[in-house]
Amino acid sequence: MRENGILRVVARFLIPLIMLFGLYIQFHGEYSPGGGFQAGIVFAAGWILFVLIYGLDAALQVIPERAMYVLMVAGVILYCAVGIAGVVLGGHFLDFYPLLPGKHAAQQFGIITVEFGVGVTVATVVMLIFTLFARRKSEWKAAKVEDDQP
Amino acid sequence: MITSDWIHPSLVLIAGTLVVPLLKGRAMQTWMVLLPLAVLGVLWLAQPGEYGQMAFLGMELVTGRVDDLSMVFGWVFSTVLLIGAIYALHVNDQVQHVAAFLYGASALGVVFAGDLITLYVFWELMVITSVWLIWRRGSEVSFNAGFRYLVIHAVGGVVLLAGIIMFQFETGTTRFDQIDADGPAFWLILAAFMINAAVPPLHAWLTDAYPEATVTGAVFMSALTTKTAVYTLIRGYPGTEMLVWLGAFMTLYGVTFAMLSNDIRRLLSYHIVSQVGYMVAGVGLGTALALSGSASHAFTHILYKALLFMGAGAVIHMTGRSKLSELGGLYRYMPWTFVLYLVGGVSISAFPLFSGYVSKTMIVEAAAVDGRALIWLMLAVASAGTFLSTTLKLPYKTWLGEDSGLRPQEAPWNMLLAMSIAAALCFLIGIFPGLLYALLPEPVDFDAYTMSVFLKEMQLLLFTGLAFCLLLKYVGGGPKISLDVDWLYRRGGPRLISATGTAIVTADRAVRRVALGQLMRLTSHMERKHGRDGKLAKSWPIGSMALWTAIVLAMLLTFGVWR
Amino acid sequence: MTITELMPFSVLVPLIASLVCALLPGRFWPWAVTLVATITSAVIAAITLPAAAQVTLSYAFGNWPPPIGIEYRVDAANAFVALLVAGMAAVALPWAKKSVDREVPERQGAFYALFLLALSGLLGITLSGDAFNIFVFLEISSLATYGLIAHGSDRRALLASFRYLIMGTVGATFLLIGIGFLYVMTGTLNLADLAERLPEVRDTSTVRAALAFIIVGMGLKLAMLPLHLWLPNAYTYAPSFVTVFLAGTATKVALYVMLRFVFTVFAPDWSFVVLPLSTVLMILAVAGMFAGSWVAMFQPNIKRMLAYSSVAQVGYMVLGVSLVSIVGLTAAFLHLFNHALMKTALFMAVGTVIYQVGSGHLKDFRGLGRTMPWTLTAFALAGLSIIGVPLTAGFVSKWYLIQAALDQGQWFLVVLILITSLMAIVYIWRVIEAAWFQERPGNQPAAGEAPLALLIPTWVLVALNFYFGIDTRLTVGGATAAAEALLGGGMAP
Amino acid sequence: MKLARIIEFLISKRSLLAVIMLVLMAALVLADIILPPAYTRFPWEAISGFAAFFGFVACAALIFFSRFLGEWLLYRDEDYYDDHE
Structure with missing residues (x-):
């Protein structure tokens, strides 16, 4: 697959678009269909395509595994932090109104931030899961374990 | 507190x-x-x-x-x-x-x-x-x-x-x-x-x-x-009629089995059963006199029974043997133990001047006052039996009788001291029963030292002794143990369980053979259908969990939804 | 900050702490963070209970009003269970340090993160007033639990975890199906709102099926008799600390969810009538009591033995529920609490032996009474509580259970309870007999007394067993309040 | 070991002791015959010397009955329980 020129060219063209689309979904999630979950998946899909074409090692040079792990946690922390911020500013958990003066602005800010956290976590979790499986395959190959799956 | x-x-x-x-x-x-x-x-x-x-x-x-x-x-x-x-x-x-x-x-x-x-x-x-x-x-x-x-x-x-x-x-x-x-x-x-x-x-x-x-x-x-x-x-449970009969039965049961015992402390243990029988009978009679008798008999019994157990224990401690058939002729070596034991023996036999006399006669008297002839006779037989085995047979075979060749030392001073205290108390209560009676909850309207009670008791005991001397060669014994109710759970129960177990296992095996045959046929059928050797068998544990889940769900649904 | 506003933090603190833990390296800091988070959450739960016993607390997330927004709704029943869960976790953690260092030497950050996730999941289930949230938290705690069990050093831990995963997923899915049915019929997920809207539509088979699905789903997580098969392996092969934690909490929370649905969402005068629930639960409970105790008597592995004993003890709780009375429910809640105390203590003692000897097999207990007297005395004393000897907590719950059975004239249940108590004597006795009456074989290494870090928490729990066996105000008061909260006074006692 | 000597002395005089005992017993029965019965709650309380007779018979009965019971039903070898436990 990696040596297939067409794939490499098409992928090089597609991956940025996929990721851009992911970001689009991410940042329009508060008004239109979409949101962190879908965006994260789409974004991760782009990355996975990258792995399929260029190999895991190349991909891990772009985003190291440790970074994914930290980002995965950081996304949830962001989510919780926004929630706590609501409490600190005198509301309930995940209460966005106290965050900013205007009602609309506050909701929009809150949702976008929270969804961004969700998006980061979902994307990195999917990437991590894929990495774990992919590496296991390469480990097997390194250890010359017979692959009994068809 | x-x-x-x-x-x-x-x-x-x-x-x-x-x-x-x-x-x-x-x-x-x-x-x-x-x-x-x-x-x-x-x-x-x-x-x-x-x-x-x-x-x-x-x-x-x-x-x-x-x-x-x-x-x-x-x-x-x-x-x-x-x-x-x-x-x-x-x-x-x-x-x-x-x-x-x-x-x-x-x-x-x-x-x-x-x-x-x-x-x-x-x-x-x-x-x-x-x-x-x-x-x-x-x-x-x-x-x-x-x-x-x-x-x-x-x-x-x-x-x-x-x-x-x-x-x-x-x-x-x-x-x-x-x-x-x-x-x-x-x-x-x-x-x-x-x-x-x-x-x-x-x-x-x-x-x-x-x-x-x-x-x-x-x-x-x-x-x-x-x-x-x-x-x-x-x-x-004062005044529970059943207890009168159980108690009288206990006294006889105890003395009979005591006659069969070869181990000295087992013999004494059967006499606990027998003596407690007097107390239980007293409880069953339920009159003030009978209850006082039970309480005071418990009091005196504890002292003389402890004394008897101490005497027997001293023998076991010094000789390492506990069987009548292995003891004998110890009076030269453990005379104090012998004498102190005898004090316990005459106390439990209710000889006048010793503690048993002042409490046991009270229960017997209560039975008489209540007009229970049969109970009275049963208790009298038990009195004779008590004297027979604790005061005659046991000491005779342990301290007198045939010399067993044992040459033990006298028991240590602390044992003798403890026995002496108990013996002194037995004696004290026997002579001054008022001390004991004063402790009882009800005022005691009974005097053990009247001529009639004294005469009856002495005759009963002494002629028991006469019979013992005359019939000594017929007294059973020897290195044997006797069965008792504990056989039921020591041998009977296990036997029953193993027999039941065998029956169940046999039945279970038969049922399973048939059921498994059917199941195997089904399984092989399924295997043929689904290919992949043994996959069904492998997932069986999870399968069985799921199966149970399905069964319970189906049960609830059947009851709940499609009624 | 009012208590109502503080309440959700017993879930949030462990949740956030688990994120922190996941990033922490080494062996000390993850444990320390976990300890602080757990204690915080236990303290919050302890503060919540008295308030919740007075008046039902409601906390709307994001300030969206309840039927639409997500709500934490806490009455005496949840507060009691939440306190139990957080409290047991807080007691277990000081014990955990040594044991986890031994059994899970690497990547402890991830391990403790999973633990905190499981804890916050369990607390979330108890506090949430929203059916779908209950499902979500159930999955959070379950997934974390599978991961925790898989950390066991025995390779069979993986299989045990996998089986639990399958069965747990089936259970959770059933719950989801049930909730889905309810949502279809009523259009709401809020528990209180569901309870209000259900009467109109409850004579439909959809609602009845929902009840059946929820009961089976939670019966699975609860390890009610025929659905218990995942439990023994999971408890046996998990790391000792995980077993200690799960034994006191996971099944209890599942029972709580079942009760919440059966009693609050569907009114008991409906759910016990439309399904022969009383009979079914009673039969399953009695069968569980017997089968669990019976199997426990023959187990060579003590952890496994205690696991089967748990199946039996779950039977006692379900039996209390099946009696459908205030006293019966009180007994169930009491036993829920007391069983957590005693079983955690027992698993701690066994875990301590495993720490010192390396095995939890009965044959490795031989002669330990002399070299590890404190550990095994703790085991024996906690065993007394399982048996139900007076002055122990176990006696109190059995007492109430028997009273509840007598209230309904069920004499035979009393007999059955007493017989299973005798069976408990047998399986506890086997350990005592091995520890004190058998010699340690020469080929087995002699083991000294365990470190204090393991002994102190164990003895704290043993002491609690006796404390709550004598001073019953807190437990009986809490359990009665919980039972009344569930029955809502709507049912005749 | 003084006490042992006393006992030994008593044993050596056992025939004399036996005579004394028999005299004592005869005196007891005599006294019972002479003195009027204190109670007659049971018919046998009127019979003089009944207690003596009863004691003798009871003792004999116990000796024979227990022996019979033992040999007929209850006696076992001392290792009876051992080979099963």
């Missing part, structure tokens, strides 16, 4: 016992004597009343109820603790001492318990602590005997608990006075008390376990467990 005019004696004893493991040698021995003395002191200070109330699960517990009846038992329990402690001074085993004192503490706890919950707690504690007095003998036989003892009392405990729960449910209280429930509560509690009182056929734990206990431990055991049960019967 502590107020200015009441300190719970059990608490004193338990607290004092906690110190025992820290002490050694002389210090420990001194402490062992001081502790029962302290308890006696505490009892001296105790005033009648109810103390130590606690709320528990919406019930009121009375951990200390002091009245005349509980004081009678309190006095004698602490006295026997003192005697037993002196007797055990030479023993260098702290586990035994701790167990014995805790055992005494729980027995005291039972007699001072004002409600059934407290009683139950101490009742169970009594079992858990006393079993160590058996186990510390250290042999496999005693371990097994102790284990059986534990199991039976565990069952008894459960029965008692069930009874208490139902009693509470029926009457709304757990106060321990006369049990006036009339449902299963009455019978369950009675059954539990009867197990501890060793009423046949629930007695076998006693004669099974006591002979296997340690030499010193048996002294405590002979005094405490059955007598707490007598106390509970006096308190809870």
Whole structure:
């Protein structure tokens, strides 16, 4: 697959678009269909395509595994932090109104931030899961374990 | 539990016992004597009343109820603790001492318990602590005997608990006075008390376990467990007709089996059954005289039975043998033990001037006043039998009779001292029965030393002795053991279980062969259909979980949805 | 900050702490963070209980009003269970340090993160007033639990975890199906709102099926008798600390969810009538009591033995529920609490032995009574509580259970309870017999007494067993309040 | 060992002791015959010397009955329980 020129060219063209689309979904999630979950998946899909074409090692040079792990946690922390911020500013958990003066602005800010956290976590979790499986395959190959799956 | 005019004696004893493991040698021995003395002191200070109330699960517990009846038992329990402690001074085993004192503490706890919950707690504690007095003998036989003892009392405990729960449910209280429930509560509690009182056929734990206990431990055991049960019967079941007959039966059962015993402490154990029979019969008669007789007989019995067990224990301690057929001719070497034992023997046989006389005749008299001819005769036979085996047969075969070739030393001083104290008390009570009678809850309207009672008793005993001398060669014995009810659970039960087990296994095998055949056919069919060798078999555990899930769901759905 | 506003933090604190833990390296800091978070959450739960017993607390997330927004709704029943869960976790953690260092030497950050996730999941289930949230938290805690079990050093831990995963997922899915049915019929997920709207539509088979699905789903997580098969392996092969934690909490929370649905969402006068629930639960409970105790008597592995004993103890709780009375429910809640105390203590003692000896097999207990007296005395005392000896917590709950059975005139249940108590004596006795009455074989290494870090928490729990056996105000009061909260006074006692 | 000597002395005089005992017993029965019965709650209380007779018979009965019971039903070898436990 990696040596297939067409794939490499098409992928090089597609991956940025996929990721851009992911970001689009991410940042329009508060008004239109979409949101962190879908965006994260789409974004991760782009990355996975990258792995399929260029190999895991190349991909891990772009985003190291440790970074994914930290980002995965950081996304949830962001989510919780926004929630706590609501409490600190005198509301309930995940209460966005106290965050900013205007009602609309506050909701929009809150949702976008929270969804961004969700998006980061979902994307990195999917990437991590894929990495774990992919590496296991390469480990097997390194250890010359017979692959009994068809 | 502590107020200015009441300190719970059990608490004193338990607290004092906690110190025992820290002490050694002389210090420990001194402490062992001081502790029962302290308890006696505490009892001296105790005033009648109810103390130590606690709320528990919406019930009121009375951990200390002091009245005349509980004081009678309190006095004698602490006295026997003192005697037993002196007797055990030479023993260098702290586990035994701790167990014995805790055992005494729980027995005291039972007699001072004002409600059934407290009683139950101490009742169970009594079992858990006393079993160590058996186990510390250290042999496999005693371990097994102790284990059986534990199991039976565990069952008894459960029965008692069930009874208490139902009693509470029926009457709304757990106060321990006369049990006036009339449902299963009455019978369950009675059954539990009867197990501890060793009423046949629930007695076998006693004669099974006591002979296997340690030499010193048996002294405590002979005094405490059955007598707490007598106390509970006096308190809870006075005037229960059934007990009259059971008690009279017990006296005969005990003496008969005692005749068959070869082990000296087993013989004495059967006499516990027999003597407790007098008390149970007294409880059943239920008149003031009979109840006084039961209480005072328990009092005197504890002392002379402890004395007898101490004498037998001294022989076992010095010779290492416990079988009549292996003993004989010891009077030259252990004369003091012999004489002191005889004091116990004549006491239990109710010779005038000794303690048994002043209490047993009271129960017999109560039976006569009640006009129960048959009971009276049964008790008289038991009197003869008691004299026959404890005072004639046992000492004859141990100290006199054929010389066994044993050349033991006299028992150590502390054993003799303990026995002397007990003997002195037996004598004292025999001569001044008023001292004992003054302790009893009801004023005693009975004088043991009237000519008619004296004449009858002396004739009965002396002619029993005559018959013994004449029929000596017919007296059974020899190196044998005799079966008793414990056969049922030592041999019968296991046999029954193994027989049932075999039957079940056979049936199960047959059923499974058929079922498995069908299943295998189904499985192979499925396998043929689904290919992949053995996959179905492999996932079986998870499959079975899922299967059960499906079954339960289907059950609920069928009931709930498609009705 | 009012108590209501503080309440959700017993879930949030462990949740956030788990994120922190996941990033922490080494062995000390993850444990320390976990300890602080758990204690915080336990303290919050302890503060919540008295308030919740007075008046039902409601906390709307994001300030969206309840039927639409997500709500934490806490009455005496949840507060009681939440306190139990957080409290047991807080007691278990000091014990965990040594044991986890031994059994899970690497990547402890991830391990403790999973633990905190499981804890916050369990607390979330108890506090949430929203059916779908209950499902979400159930999955959070379950997934974390599978991961925790898989950390066991025995390779069979993986299989056990996998089986639990399958069965747990089936259970959770059933719950989801049930909730889905309810949502279809009522259009709401809020528990209180569901309870209000259900009466109109409850004579439909959809609602009845929902009840059946929820009961089976939670029966699975609860390890009610025929659905218990995942439990013994999971408890046996998990790391000791995980077993200690799960034994006291996971099944209890599942029972709570079942009760919440059966009693609050569907009114008991409906759910016990439309399904023969009382009979079914009673039969399953009694069967569980017997089968669990019976199997436990023959187990050579003590952890496994205790696991089967748990199946039996779950039977006692379900039995209390099946009696459908205040006293019965009180008994169930009491036993829920007391069983957590005693079983955690027992698993701690066994875990301590495993720490010292390396095995939890009965044959490795031989002669330990002399060399590890404190550990095995703790085991024996906690065993007394399992048996139900007076002055222990176990006696109190059995007492109430028997009273409840007698109230309904079910004499035979009393007999059955007492017989299973005798069976408990047998399986506890086997350990005592091995520890004190058998010699240690020469080929087995002698083991000294365990370190204090393991002994102290164990003894704290043993002491609690006795404390709550004598002073029953807190437990009985809490359990009665919980039972009344569930029955809502709507049913005759 | 003084006590042992006393006992030995008594044993050596056992025939004399036996005579004394028999005299004592005869005196008891005599006294019972002479003195009027204190009670007659049971018919046998009127019979003089009944207690003596009853004691003798009871003792003999117990000896024979227990022996019979033992040999007929209850006696086992001492290792009876051992081979099964």
